[in-house]
Amino acid sequence: MSSTFSGLSTALSALYAQRRALDITGNNIANANTEGYSRQRAELSEIDSVRVPAMYSTGSPGPSGVEVTSVTRLHDEFLDSRVRAERGLNSYLAGQKATYDNVEQIVNEPSDTGIQSQIADLWSAFHDVANRPNDLAARNVVLSRAGTVADSLATAHGDLESLWSDNREQLATRVNEVNTTADSIADYNSRIAAAKQSGVNTNELEDQRDQLVLHISELTGATARPRDNGTVDVLISGSPLVSGVDVRKLELVGATSLAGQGSDPEIVRWSDTHLNSSITSGSIASSLETLNSTLPGTADGYDAIAQQIATTVNTQHDKGYDLAGNPGTDLFTGTTATTLKVAITDPSLLAASGTPPTTNADGTTSPTLDGSNADALAAIAKQTNGPDATYRGFVTGIGVAAQTVNRRADIQNTVTSDIESDREAASGVSLDEEMTNMIQYQRAYQAAAKVMSTIDSTLDTLVNTMKR
Amino acid sequence: MSGIRVTERSLATSVLAGLQSNIQKLGDVQNRLSSGKQLQRASDSPGDAVMAMQYRSDLTNLQQYSRNADDGNGWLSTTDSALTSMVDEMSRAKELVLSGMSTGSFGTQDSRNAIADEMDNIRESVLSLANTTYLDRPVFGGTTQGSIAFNEDGTYAGDNGTVERTVSANTKVRVDTDATSVFGSGSTQVFNLLTKISSDLRNDPTQLTGDLDNLNKATTTVQAALSSVGARSNRLSQLQNYADSRVVDITNQVSSVEDIDLPKTITELTLQQTAYQAALAATAKVVQPSLVDFLR
Numbered sequence: 160m161s162s163t164f165s166g167l168s169t170a171l172s173a174l175y176a177q178r179r180a181l182d183i184t185g186n187n188i189a190n191a192n193t194e195g196y197s198r199q200r201a202e203l204s205e206i207d208s209v210r211v212p213a214m215y216s217t218g219s220p221g222p223s224g225v226e227v228t229s230v231t232r233l234h235d236e237f238l239d240s241r242v243r244a245e246r247g248l249n250s251y252l253a254g255q256k257a258t259y260d261n262v263e264q265i266v267n268e269p270s271d272t273g274i275q276s277q278i279a280d281l282w283s284a285f286h287d288v289a290n291r292p293n294d295l296a297a298r299n300v301v302l303s304r305a306g307t308v309a310d311s312l313a314t315a316h317g318d319l320e321s322l323w324s325d326n327r328e329q330l331a332t333r334v335n336e337v338n339t340t341a342d343s344i345a346d347y348n349s350r351i352a353a354a355k356q357s358g359v360n361t362n363e364l365e366d367q368r369d370q371l372v373l374h375i376s377e378l379t380g381a382t383a384r385p386r387d388n389g390t391v392d393v394l395i396s397g398s399p400l401v402s403g404v405d406v407r408k409l410e411l412v413g414a415t416s417l418a419g420q421g422s423d424p425e426i427v428r429w430s431d432t433h434l435n436s437s438i439t440s441g442s443i444a445s446s447l448e449t450l451n452s453t454l455p456g457t458a459d460g461y462d463a464i465a466q467q468i469a470t471t472v473n474t475q476h477d478k479g480y481d482l483a484g485n486p487g488t489d490l491f492t493g494t495t496a497t498t499l500k501v502a503i504t505d506p507s508l509l510a511a512s513g514t515p516p517t518t519n520a521d522g523t524t525s526p527t528l529d530g531s532n533a534d535a536l537a538a539i540a541k542q543t544n545g546p547d548a549t550y551r552g553f554v555t556g557i558g559v560a561a562q563t564v565n566r567r568a569d570i571q572n573t574v575t576s577d578i579e580s581d582r583e584a585a586s587g588v589s590l591d592e593e594m595t596n597m598i599q600y601q602r603a604y605q606a607a608a609k610v611m612s613t614i615d616s617t618l619d620t621l622v623n624t625m626k627r
Numbered sequence: 628m629s630g631i632r633v634t635e636r637s638l639a640t641s642v643l644a645g646l647q648s649n650i651q652k653l654g655d656v657q658n659r660l661s662s663g664k665q666l667q668r669a670s671d672s673p674g675d676a677v678m679a680m681q682y683r684s685d686l687t688n689l690q691q692y693s694r695n696a697d698d699g700n701g702w703l704s705t706t707d708s709a710l711t712s713m714v715d716e717m718s719r720a721k722e723l724v725l726s727g728m729s730t731g732s733f734g735t736q737d738s739r740n741a742i743a744d745e746m747d748n749i750r751e752s753v754l755s756l757a758n759t760t761y762l763d764r765p766v767f768g769g770t771t772q773g774s775i776a777f778n779e780d781g782t783y784a785g786d787n788g789t790v791e792r793t794v795s796a797n798t799k800v801r802v803d804t805d806a807t808s809v810f811g812s813g814s815t816q817v818f819n820l821l822t823k824i825s826s827d828l829r830n831d832p833t834q835l836t837g838d839l840d841n842l843n844k845a846t847t848t849v850q851a852a853l854s855s856v857g858a859r860s861n862r863l864s865q866l867q868n869y870a871d872s873r874v875v876d877i878t879n880q881v882s883s884v885e886d887i888d889l890p891k892t893i894t895e896l897t898l899q900q901t902a903y904q905a906a907l908a909a910t911a912k913v914v915q916p917s918l919v920d921f922l923r
Contacts, residue, residue, distance in 0.1 A: 276683055280687065
């Protein structure tokens with residue numbers, strides 16, 4: 160036989176439980192737009208009067224109310240890890256896209272002002288010298304156009320160098336960001352572990368920590384492994400960055416200029432073991448690729464073109480004779496985009512003539528006003544493996560690579576927003592659902608109150624009506 | 628809860644992504660329309676980009692070929708007028724020799740001396756025609772740096788170099804004229820011949836018949852050179868016309884690769900604008916209502 164007042168306490172437990180549930184609904188609605196918030200649910204269960212049946216236990220078995228056993232954080236660990244992976248890849252590709260954007264701005268082709276048209280102008284100027292070998296003005300035009308080509312190559316190379324430096328600075332900041340974020344995650348881990356031990360709700364802490372883990376994933380493509388005590392381990396390519404409350408540091412080593420990069424490439428390594436962290440995703444991987452491959456590759460392309468222009472022009476130029484009949488000397492010095500310079504300042508030294516000076520009857524020689532060597536220099540324009548073709552190949556190479564990266568980035572963007580939408584669908588707050596829950600809890604609360612007042616009036620009948 | 632759950636934020640995320648891609652496309656079309664170029668970067672279409680660059684360098688080359696042909700024609704027309712005048716002078720010389728050979732009132736030594744004086748003048752003017760220059764270079768002097776092709780005594784002052792103009796990828800046209808083939812050499816060389824005629828007129832009129840024969844041969848040679856100059860000039864003009872018409876063709880091709888198709892792009896812009904406005908309107912309608920609006 161249950162006690163007289165047990166009905167009252169049952170109703171009371173219902174009032175408590177429904178109000179708690181209503182609170183949580185309110186919290187969900189309040190955080191409907193909070194980034195990274197996972198919706199929560201009050202887990203209600205009935206209270207058994209006798210929890211553990213025993214042989215001699217008395218008292219009637221049966222329900223005696225409701226309680227909130229826990230507040231669950233509704234999130235899908237699988238979707239969370241998918242979001243981390245896709246975000247990492249997304250920021251990697253977005254970084255690559257930005258790099259190629261910059262490189263294409265530097266290359267600036269096809270255009271009327273790019274290096275292609277400057278080289279074409281140089282060949283054209285050689286034609287004019289072939290037409291008028293005795294015209295110093297035409298010869299000067301060749302020298303100034305050759306200077307323009309050399310300057311443009313040097314400028315492009317210089318732009319790449321400053322782009323490289325900017326990217327390295329950015330990478331250093333990002334590595335730093337990983338370290339500080341890892342510290343924060345370890346801090347959250349220790350607070351969550353302590354709170355769990357004392358049975359305190361850690362849902363909000365976990366939400367905030369997962370946001371930080373997501374940030375590291377964006378930077379490095381790191382994966383996370385949850386532990387039973389509520390903490391989470393963060394792994395970069397299988398090596399732990401955060402393990403419970405322990406943190407390891409990353410550091411950036413390598414040359415600090417594009418020129419030094421070839422012999423001393425940029426590496427992000429573990430500061431304790433000095434092993435390469437082998438980051439393959441995220442914006443840090445993108446920065447590393449930019450610094451170690453994309454920009455040096457482009458710079459090498461410019462160097463190769465500078466080298467080819469110098470070699471091709473010098474070889475042909477050396478075969479000719481200048482205005483005074485002396486054999487031609489190198490028109491260009493230097494073999495790289497930065498060192499390429501015009502070696503000749505006196506326009507009469509341009510070896511336009513293809514024929515040696517003729518010997519006169521009296522043994523003296525007189526130079527010829529032939530233009531065939533200038534013509535041969537101009538004909539470099541049509542060489543199938545000449546500098547023009549090499550440069551076009553170089554630009555096409557960059558174009559194809561940029562196009563591929565752009566397409567991949569676009570696709571990845573869609574994939575990422577899809578998967579984020581999925582995660583929002585699984586763990587985000589639906590206002591319709593919350594409103595429905597709110598009505599449910601409100602009605603249940605009203606009903607429990609009604610039960611209480613009904614019991615009260617029943618007892619009133621018992622106590623007051625039967626006192627006569 | 629089963630099935631696909633849709634929340635306000637998941638809706639907002641995908642709506643936002645949709646709007647973003649919409650406005651991106653709109654911006655892209657507007658960019659193309661305002662710049663007039665559909666090919667702004669190599670990555671827009673690497674194949675077209677390489678064509679555009681190839682066309683540009685072809686264009687520079689062809690324009691240069693046309694300039695080269697202009698210059699070549701200058702050489703050839705200068706040569707042409709020099710040779711034409713020379714033929715005239717030599718016809719006059721022929722008349723004088725004939726009158727020197729004739730007997731009668733002209734057949735006196737005095738009149739032959741007078742003819743010889745005029746013959747000396749003709750030699751002078753033929754010599755100066757042979758030294759005709761184009762842009763300070765003697766057109767019969769090969770590649771000499773000097774300003775004359777023939778010295779006063781009629782010896783050749785030029786060299787054996789040739790002057791050529793590149794007028795297409797594989798064609799070079801010679802624009803100077805070989806002095807030896809025009810003026811001959813040895814005793815039959817035009818200047819020597821004219822000197823000899825002058826002295827024969829004065830000293831040995833019996834030689835004049837042979838001189839006349841040689842003079843006729845020399846005139847024929849100059850006329851042959853003249854027709855060769857005409858033929859080369861004609862060839863240059865044809866190649867120049869070809870280069871000029873290729874310039875027009877290639878300019879069109881560059882435009883077709885790089886430039887936008889205006890009606891198509893404007894239509895695209897209108898479509899994108901409509902799509903964007905529709906997306907905005909739909910977003911405003913879809914995102915707004917929730918159960919909150921209907922609970923009182």
